[in-house]
Amino acid sequence: MAHVTRTFWTQAEALDYIVEKQKNNDTVTAKINRDIYFESQPEGKRRYQVADIDVFIHEYYQLPANQRHTYEIIIDKKPSKLYFDLEYDTAANPKLDGPKLTTNFVQFVLNFMRKRSDDLDYSIKDVLVLDSTSAKKFSRHLIFQTKDPFLDNIAVGKFVNLILEDVHGCLINHQCPAVLNSPASQVQRSQSHSDSSVFARNLLTSLEPYLYRFEQCDCIDDYSQIKFKDIVEFIINKGDGSGIAWFCDMGVYTKNRAFRLLHSSKFDKHECFTVAPENQWKPILRPLHTCSAVPSEAERQIFMASLVYFNKPIRRFIHVDDEILTASKTVLPRNQRSAQSSYTTEDMKKISLDYPELVHFMTDVACDKRTNKDDMCMSRLYKAKEIQNDFRWEISFMYVGNYRYCERIRRHHKQNNIYFVVDMRKGTYRQKCHDPDCKTFQGIERKLPVNATPWLMMLDEDWENKGF
Template identity: 30%
Template sequence: MKRKWIEKLKKVESLASQYKRHPITAAYKPKLSRPWQPSSVWRLFPRQAAAFLFAKACKEDVHVFALETVLDEKERRLYLVTTYAEFWFYYMKRPQSLAHCYEIIPADTVCKLYFDLEYYKPANPGANGPKMVALVIEFFSKKLEDDFGVKCSTDYVLNLDSSSDVKFSRHLIFLLPNAVFKNNIHAGNFIKSALQPLLSVNGCIPTSEAFLNERSMNDLDGYCGNNKQKPQKIPTELHLTANQEICDLSSLFVQDKNGQMQLFIDLGVYTKNRNFRLYKSSKLGKNVNFEVAEDNRYAVKTSKHVSEEEQIFLCSLISNVRFTDSLKVLTCTSAENERTGASRLSAASSVISGSTMTGYQLSPYPEIDHFIFSLVTREGFNGGLRQWNYFSTEELLVYDTINYHWCENIGRAHRSNNVM
């Protein structure tokens, strides 16, 4: 009897300890106690597509979030459909189940301009992260005014910090007055287009930003006057002002863990249904949340029913856009760049027609570009990527390769074989 009592006591103590770590929160109760909040919707899905189908069928203004978790000893992502108000109601309690959350930026919806900035600290001991952040804000604020007539400054940029001892990490969200981008593909096109002179400093657009190497940096040094030897290939169309911009932006090149050169700006975060980590969330297995940076100058406006923290959360959501009659929707495709006179980045530009996107060299999916490029350059081949087509209905990405004629049927290359 005594033994059974001791076992029951241990179970109770274990449960008490568990509830202390993860307290039960009050239930979300809209309408009566919170008449300004929407009805309760809280549905979890194992697949992103199912979550979006449910969200589209809801009458309420719901959104899709991704939750990182461990199920059956495997890292998984679950997809939550709920309103911003209900999500925040539970999220502010900091339960373990909502510790690693991501906003899903829906495809083909208007969005804010945003940046993911990072570098590996041990490989870049001389880098000045805050100064590089300020440079990014200043440069793109000028580009927004030059290309679209939209005025911006540091006061319009929400600056979030998730840095650790080994990694410098920031999110920048541009809260432009009455201006948003058509979708995050257009936002990415604008950023890549603005950076074209920097990426093409050795005379050609790199096949992928991940392939920037030491030779590119040597060319950059020569181009900026740090080397007496002038690079062999210099874009003749660049004027003095463009040259100065390239020199100013050269500090945005950093080294990764393997010593390879890469951009401080992650150009891989402008893809369909992108998962973008939330304010107050950390990556699974880590304990470094996104918080407001010390050098942030954006001041949130609070209201009677919305606290300062909730307002920061709402401002940080890329697809949380308030529509007004004066809202200006910005676009950036190859045709748009030609019309406005902005720098054209053919490698990253895309033409959208119905459910199909087409472009040259770089697709909106740099990780896949990198993988395909590794296939067409193996075993001594000097292949490349000429064109890509994305069919959204089938979720199919097709590449046309160049200088790669390998035929699996005969086990060798032959000239008449074009690989897709």
């Protein structure tokens, strides 16, 4: 196959070239799916290159380090990995430990993903962490090496907003003596935030009075297993002193966004992205006939992993509902969303309306015999893994608080939470949990009572023979 590379003076020309080749189904350029822009020496003007990725990598690694000022264009409506741009001004946040903060943030995201769906069960070894810290700014890029992509980086932004909403609910609803005895800070709320997302900005505004209440709190969040005082650090002070912002930059989830490449620096700057010291993702080394290739196989794998564009075969997409986030959505604390739960998602509200008998029964299941039966230990509800004709076949209820009884060890876990998976097609439920030792365990499948499954009475007698 012929290798092709083209350079343009404008991004529009480069994008038009890609669209034209895709429409023509040009086999010569079938592998050309990268739009890269670079700032040329010495004038620093931008140029845009569309190239076969193998050709680009080979040429890129031949360049001197001081001439690499190159960015990946995250093209609109192209499959995307989950990624984050983490940064804060060090002078404005002198007490922050950047690597520790990054590790805590990754752990929170991983727990959120894991509890949202069994299909999103990843570890810190699946996250490539890049470092571009300078004397004035701490900077990290996170690129998650998931098996499935998001539809595009706009969908990634929606998913990140769900994570930030989780941070918000976690902090707003925590109550302990240290927090209750600390009055809410009467800080002056800034009217403008650097985040491009209105939803993320609203979360910050409602959180601001609560941030200083956790200084004397040593409690650990049940969901993420991180101290609340460490979760508060996900909100940082702006360098210009104008207010607060999220540790993760919400301005990077826009159409045709430029994301700086591994080993590249900004024009006229020295700090380039390298693999961070705390990174645990490793390439899979394969035996080669020669070791003299430039770049090496390990370098090539790391570079491919650093790209936001999803460059693997696509089985399916990670789904994010459009209705979850809207610019005008009112942000409510967890304890105002439901009188029965410590946290309830939009999905729980819908399921409670559609299947109140099921939700009532699963609430009763969470009643711990060791505690007062009046104590409500309700759950988060995560999205069904399969939806057919708007009917949800499988729903996961995750319990929090003191209810952590695991059927495998026949006692309560000390830290990790348990959850129940309801199979609505069969009318059964079974227990699972998030403890690493119980990762593959599935509890006894139990039949739901008839009064909790009214939908089954509506199904045809030959339903199972229809091949659903």
